[in-house]
Amino acid sequence: MGESQKGDLHLVALTKTFGAFTAVQPMDLTIPQGSFFALLGPSGCGKTTTLRMIAGLEAPSAGSIRIGEQDITATKAHQRNVNTVFQSYALFPHMTVLDNVMFGLKRRGDKDARRKALEALELVQLEGLGGRKPAQLSGGMQQRVALARALVNRPDVLLLDEPLGALDLKLRRQMQIELKRIQQEVGLTFIHVTHDQEEAMTMADTIAVMNQGVVEQIGDPATLYEQPRSTFVANFLGQSNLLRAKVVPGSPREGVALVRSHDADLEVAVDHLPQGASDVWLGVRPEKLRLGESGGPNRLRGTVRDVSFTGVAIQYIVRMPWGRELTVVQQNDGSARATLGEDVTVSWAAEHGFALDASQDADAGAMVEDDV
Amino acid sequence: MSEATATRVPASPLGTGTAATPARRNWVPYALLLPGLLWLTVFFVLPMITLGSQxxxxxxxxxxxxxxxxxxxxxxxxxxYWPHMVRSLSYAGLATVLALLLGYPLAYFIAQKAGRWKNVVLVLVIAPFFTSFLIRTLAWKTILSDNWVVTQWAQQLGITDVLQAVGLTSTDSLLFSPFAVVMGLTYNFLPFMILPLYASLERLDPRLLEAAGDLYATPIQAFRRVTWPLSLPGVVAGTLLTFIPASGDFINARLLGNTQTTMIGSVIDSQFLRVLDYPLAAALSFVLLVVIVTLVALYVRKAGTEELL
Structure with missing residues (x-):
């Protein structure tokens, strides 16, 4: 219905304060129609509040929300063509699965509610279970019912509030793939709130990383991972080794800049260096580091302090002479292994490093994913 | 705590523990039932038989x-005495409906909106029970008396005319009328309505209402489709706890009513204690019992609570 009304979702200076606490700083965001968008951040970063403002369950303190040309800021939740898959599922316990799925359609007087609901149940692979009560279903099945109940209305925007949080790891993996498939099949705009960086990267086309009410960086998963623009993003999305360095003026080669860290000259791609920075954190992902000299021109020497074998890979902790420990992840590809206490060279290529402004806390965003 | 458990487990003799468990399980439920069964036998079943034979x-x-x-x-x-019977059931029914209309919003407020005042308001609901039933009912005599503001306001606002028109009063006084009896019944049994309603509304997950709103339900639709059906067990319990004692009540009719408002409870009371016609009083008690049980059975069936409870 109303195909022409749909459009991109625009958040304009959207703000939410609770008393003296600002949950969401003025936020400008455009989410293209039909995209799978993830709001990623630790708990308390304001991502759920943002979602609830889009759903109409929380009134913004300032700013506006538009879908296409239509300003929906002042409308109530039931007037918005937006549906939510709640973290707790919030299925109506006194209704059958089919009645749950038909609920939204019936409120809008859809004559075809039953057929559409049955189709939606098929889409989430729950055909034949429409007669059951939610309590008779497993957690994973309830999750699918919640998804079907929202999807069936074909909303302009579908909001998912940590929808997989209550599922066990295996089921979560399965549902991630499933959700992606369904999104591509129905072509709706999905906004997915999660604290799980892997989940966000697996599913989303675009990720906005939020921290303390602010969007730190927006981009596709690969860009966020390869070129984080803040230490928070570098640490929150995967692991990063950060080295304190000074920018050396001049350029040794085309497209490469030189930074100096603890008496070592290190190369970094020019477009990975913030404009006009002099003091930087030089970051490199553990899997981009190589033991030995095969990794590239950037070389540091250190001592292996820890070796842990994870099956597909081996993780080394290498201590630098000045005390900093680097994490190196080597694929278990049959190459020679280092042993504990061995002195090794760690190397990487210029294009694998990224530099961040040194005024930031090097540990921002590290470990926060564990306390959720 | 885990330490205490850890030391306690080995301390219990394993052999007797496993052997005794199935046997103990068999008689423990009956032992738990015993005091209640004894009580009911002595104070309910035996009197019922006596009453029946009487x-x-x-x-x-x-x-x-x-x-x-x-x-x-x-x-x-x-x-x-069927007119008394019908009168009792109508007064009790009216009082139950009034108590539901008053009690539901209040119970909803306490359960969902009162926050940290929840317990205070709950105590206030129960507070009237700290005075005796008789005194509370007598207080209504003062409240509804002709020279008190309630009656005067009701007269000025034309409420007394409306009450006369619907037959709840016969003069422009409020006291000694069916209206006064229904008010007394409503007031006295209101807490029995509120508490079960509160218990079921307290369990209502507010996120379900958010979900209903998210799925295009207006607040009224959300109430009708989600809140009301989920509170039905409380509604059924509350209405039964109000209706049953109210239909057998005779204090309110005697203190607040007139000779035309005599309820079946009054008749039974006077047949037992004044006329001393025990067989008739016993028969009336049984008729009342059967009528109420029938009505309740029909009601519970209609409300479909088997599935909800």
């Missing part, structure tokens, strides 16, 4: 009563 006796107090199996007394009791 209703089938004939005679008088001076010469004594003899069991004659006089079943005809039931037809007699019903034909003589």
């Amino acid at each position: 209703s089938l006796q004939e005679g008088n107090v001076d010469e004594g009563f003899v069991f004659t199996g006089n079943v005809g007394i039931y037809a007699d009791a019903f034909s003589r």
Whole structure:
């Protein structure tokens, strides 16, 4: 219905304060129609509040929300063509699965509610279970019912509030793939709130990383991972080794800049260096580091302090002479292994490093994913 | 705590523990039932049998009563007192509806909106019970008396005219009228309505209402489709706890009513204690019991609570 009304979702200076606490700083965001968008951040970063403002369950303190040309800021939740898959599922316990799925359609007087609901149940692979009560279903099945109940209305925007949080790891993996498939099949705009960086990267086309009410960086998963623009993003999305360095003026080669860290000259791609920075954190992902000299021109020497074998890979902790420990992840590809206490060279290529402004806390965003 | 458990487990002798468990399980439920069963046998089943046999006796107090199996007394009791029966059920029904209309919003407020005041408001609901039933009912005599503001306001606002028009009062006073009796019943049994309603509304997950709103339900639709059906167990319990005692009540009718408002409870009371016609009083009690049980059974079936409870 109303195909022409749909459009991109625009958040304009959207703000939410609770008393003296600002949950969401003025936020400008455009989410293209039909995209799978993830709001990623630790708990308390304001991502759920943002979602609830889009759903109409929380009134913004300032700013506006538009879908296409239509300003929906002042409308109530039931007037918005937006549906939510709640973290707790919030299925109506006194209704059958089919009645749950038909609920939204019936409120809008859809004559075809039953057929559409049955189709939606098929889409989430729950055909034949429409007669059951939610309590008779497993957690994973309830999750699918919640998804079907929202999807069936074909909303302009579908909001998912940590929808997989209550599922066990295996089921979560399965549902991630499933959700992606369904999104591509129905072509709706999905906004997915999660604290799980892997989940966000697996599913989303675009990720906005939020921290303390602010969007730190927006981009596709690969860009966020390869070129984080803040230490928070570098640490929150995967692991990063950060080295304190000074920018050396001049350029040794085309497209490469030189930074100096603890008496070592290190190369970094020019477009990975913030404009006009002099003091930087030089970051490199553990899997981009190589033991030995095969990794590239950037070389540091250190001592292996820890070796842990994870099956597909081996993780080394290498201590630098000045005390900093680097994490190196080597694929278990049959190459020679280092042993504990061995002195090794760690190397990487210029294009694998990224530099961040040194005024930031090097540990921002590290470990926060564990306390959720 | 885990330490305490850890030391306690090995301390219990393993052999007797495993052997005794199945045997103990078998009689423990019955042992738990026993005190209640004894109580009910002595104070409910036996009196019911006595009452039943009494209703089938004939005679008088001076010469004594003899069991004659006089079943005809039931037809007699019903034909003589059915207006009282109907009146009792209507007053009780009206009081129940009023209590529901007053109690539901209040219970909803306490359960969902009162926050940290929840317990205070709950105590306030129960507070009237700290005074005796009789005194509370007598207080309504003062509240509804002609020279008190309630009656005067009701007269000025034309409420007394409306009450007269619908037959709840016959003059422009409020006291000594069906209206006063219904008010007394409503007031006295209101907490029995509020508490079960509160218990079921308290369990209502507010996120379900958010979900209903998210799925295009207006607040009224959300109430009708989600809140109301989920609170039905409380509604059924509350209405039963109000309706059943209210239909057998006679204090309110006696203190706040007139000779035309006599309820079946009053009749039973006077037949037992003043007229001393024990068989008739017993038969009336049984008729009342059967009528109420029938109504309740129909009601519970209609409300479909088997599935909800």
